[in-house]
Amino acid sequence: MSKECPQKSTPLEVLRSEVKAPEDVQEAFTAAANMRSKGGACVEACVRALQKSGIEIHQYHTEGSSHRFEISLAPLRVLESVDALVFSQEVIKQTAQKHGFWATFLPRPYAKESFNGLHMHFSIDKCSGEVEDQFLAGVLHRLPLLAAFGMANPYGHLRQEDVHGFSDWVSWGTLNRDTPIRKIEERHWEFKAMDFALNPHIVAAAYVAAGILGVLEKENLVWKDCRVLVDSLDEKSRAELGITTRMPTDIHEKLALLEHYMGLEKLLGVGFLDFYRAVKKAHQVILDDYTEEETWAYYSHQF
Numbered sequence: 001m002s003k004e005c006p007q008k009s010t011p012l013e014v015l016r017s018e019v020k021a022p023e024d025v026q027e028a029f030t031a032a033a034n035m036r037s038k039g040g041a042c043v044e045a046c047v048r049a050l051q052k053s054g055i056e057i058h059q060y061h062t063e064g065s066s067h068r069f070e071i072s073l074a075p076l077r078v079l080e081s082v083d084a085l086v087f088s089q090e091v092i093k094q095t096a097q098k099h100g101f102w103a104t105f106l107p108r109p110y111a112k113e114s115f116n117g118l119h120m121h122f123s124i125d126k127c128s129g130e131v132e133d134q135f136l137a138g139v140l141h142r143l144p145l146l147a148a149f150g151m152a153n154p155y156g157h158l159r160q161e162d163v164h165g166f167s168d169w170v171s172w173g174t175l176n177r178d179t180p181i182r183k184i185e186e187r188h189w190e191f192k193a194m195d196f197a198l199n200p201h202i203v204a205a206a207y208v209a210a211g212i213l214g215v216l217e218k219e220n221l222v223w224k225d226c227r228v229l230v231d232s233l234d235e236k237s238r239a240e241l242g243i244t245t246r247m248p249t250d251i252h253e254k255l256a257l258l259e260h261y262m263g264l265e266k267l268l269g270v271g272f273l274d275f276y277r278a279v280k281k282a283h284q285v286i287l288d289d290y291t292e293e294e295t296w297a298y299y300s301h302q303f
Contacts, residue, residue, distance in 0.1 A: 034062035042099045043069045049095045055088055068116070075121065078208060082200045089196075105196035106303050108155040108296075115159045117195045118150075122207065123188040132187050133221040136172065138214015139207060140223050142262050143170045143180060143193060144247055148254035149206045150194030152280055154287065154295055157249050159195065166192050167230035169238065170245040171223060178229050180247065193247065197303050202276065209267040217263070255281055 034040060040062070047060055056074035063070040071092070073084055089105060096103035108115050124135065139146070151157065159165035172181035172189070182190040194203055213219075223242040230243060238244065248254045258277040265273055287295055 039067050042101045046092045046095045049091050055084055078204055082204050085200050106300055107195040107197050117159050120191045131215055134215045134219055135211035137219040137221040138211045142210040145257045145262055146206055147193050147248055148257045150198055150203045152254055153197040154251050168247040169230045169243050171226050171230055171243045173226035209264050213263045
């Protein structure tokens with residue numbers, strides 16, 4: 001997402017709670033018209049800079065308005081993919097600045113607009129249907145905990161309440177954009193419970209570890225394929241699909257989940273997880289004393 005930098009304001013001054021998105025915003029997804037804006041030209045420059053740097057782009061398009069864009073990187077092996085993501089963020093920020101824009105990946109850049117997320121497509125090269133189900137079960141079983149890695153910030157849970165976000169019920173569905181896990185095709189999923197206010201290497205490792213634990217422990221996929229909006233279901237219908245658990249709804253609930261590693265310590269190590277939990281809790285103690293405006297200013301500087 002990018003916004004033209006005002007002449008007399010810094011990004012931190014712009015990102016105040018009363019500031020709205022530009023008035024000329026055209027609300028539309030993948031609209032060609034929005035690419036004809038100054039922001040569209042800036043995004044094209046970012047894409048060219050990424051390609052010049054050796055980053056392959058799968059696609060790019062407007063994401064809901066003339067100042068919000070999505071750039072999808074081409075698939076790579078897990079570590080290479082995460083490295084490419086981190087490098088791409090810096091290329092985009094620097095390129096946007098050269099063109100007079102300020103690029104931000106902030107989860108909530110404007111007070112009264114949709115939120116920015118980060119979606120990770122994940123696929124397994126070769127495996128049986130049984131292993132595929134076990135891997136998915138491992139992730140779903142630990143999805144609330146994984147949210148403490150992927151959305152561990154004061155704004156992360158708000159995407160679960162947003163019309164363009166995803167349901168806060170632990171669930172999955174084939175080509176269902178409402179569920180936190182969308183199945184694209186066999187052995188290929190889209191994990192949505194994350195945003196850019198994270199450490200992508202840690203989050204990727206946590207998801208892989210959760211899936212591997214599901215396979216090692218032969219966990220059953222008790223969640224059935226949900227093809228409808230989860231919130232449109234009554235309690236009985238949800239239960240029939242195995243949808244019985246909600247995602248955490250605030251940062252403190254997520255941090256409390258870190259008290260139980262649910263087997264992740266077997267692959268990621270107790271020392272590492274203890275350190276992560278201590279850092280996140282200490283960080284939140286500081287943020288608890290911040291006003292909303294100060295919190296926004298802090299996150300805008302970081303992301």
